Amino acid sequence: MTMQDKARELLVQDRQYQEHVQETMRNRAAEEENLIEQTQEQARELLIQERLHDDHLHEAMLSRASEQIS
Numbered sequence: 001m002t003m004q005d006k007a008r009e010l011l012v013q014d015r016q017y018q019e020h021v022q023e024t025m026r027n028r029a030a031e032e033e034n035l036i037e038q039t040q041e042q043a044r045e046l047l048i049q050e051r052l053h054d055d056h057l058h059e060a061m062l063s064r065a066s067e068q069i070s
Helices: 003-069
Strands: none
Touching: none
């Protein structure tokens, strides 16, 4: 194998490695984005549950106050 052939082979190997690294980085970024979206959705759901709970407590307090006044 000539020096040029070896150089070409090394260039091909380096290009393949760089493509692999880029693909891995893209996959990790996509996974991170999915995780962020899931976390945001869970946070929204928890806020809704908390709001509903607070509304329920408020209604219960109003009902009790109304009963005590009557």
